[in-house]
Amino acid sequence: MLDHHLFSWLHLLVGWLLQPVTWALFGLLALAICDAGVAGGERLGGLRRWRRLASAEIVRRARRRLDRADLIARVGPMLGLMGTLIPLGPGLAALGDGNVQILSVAMRVAFDTTVLGLLIGMFGFALGRLRRRWYDELLDEVEAAEVRADE
Template sequence: MIHGLTLGLLHHVVSWLLYPVLIALAVCLLMVLWECGSALAERFGALTRMQTGDALMFEHYAVRRLERVDLLARSGPILGLMGTLIPLGPGLSAMGSGNIEILATAMTVAFDTTVLGLFVGLLGYVLGRVRRRWYEACLQNIEQRDAI
């Protein structure tokens, strides 16, 4: 009795997570696209203007930017995996009862969230690596300028 009640409760809690995961994944996609635009703006002007400032202030700026893209690089695939696994439970149950339409919908959601999560993670990773290189070069320029 407790075993069935516990499993039923667990199933309901997990199924409630699907929409928050989809919303979080959409927010991550918007954020990573925003970060791509910010990176382009940095590359074509903002970084050269920042080199005239203070090294400590630039380091603080760089750390905040890198933390954001690192968070996106890690959270995108996690949310994609959650979006994959959550609809598979009901999809497999539907397959057991012969309802192929529900299974097809669940599989579509599963694959779409996986691809979207990996895309967010890939863009976040690439942005993080590229920005680290840019920021290190800018910081070296600032330190060389201050040493003179």
């Protein structure tokens, strides 16, 4: 008896998570798009201004931006998986009751959130890899200039 009530509450709680997970996916997509704009600005000239900074400051700024790209790359697929699994429970229950319409809606939501989460993850991964390369090249240039200045 207790198990039935516990699982009913668990099912209710998990059902409430679908809308926040979906909003979080859209928010993460917006963050990824904004971060791509910042990265584009860096590539088109913003990093040239960083050359005047000390190596430690470049590392600090780079770490913050790389952490954001890593967050996008990791959290997007996690949210996509949550968005996949949450509607499948009610969808499979509806299939057991013979209601294929509810199952088809649940499957559509499940696949859409999966694709969106994977897209966000790929976007974040690509941003992170590009930025790592750009920041490494910049640090190499700055450190070489510091060595030349010390000689």
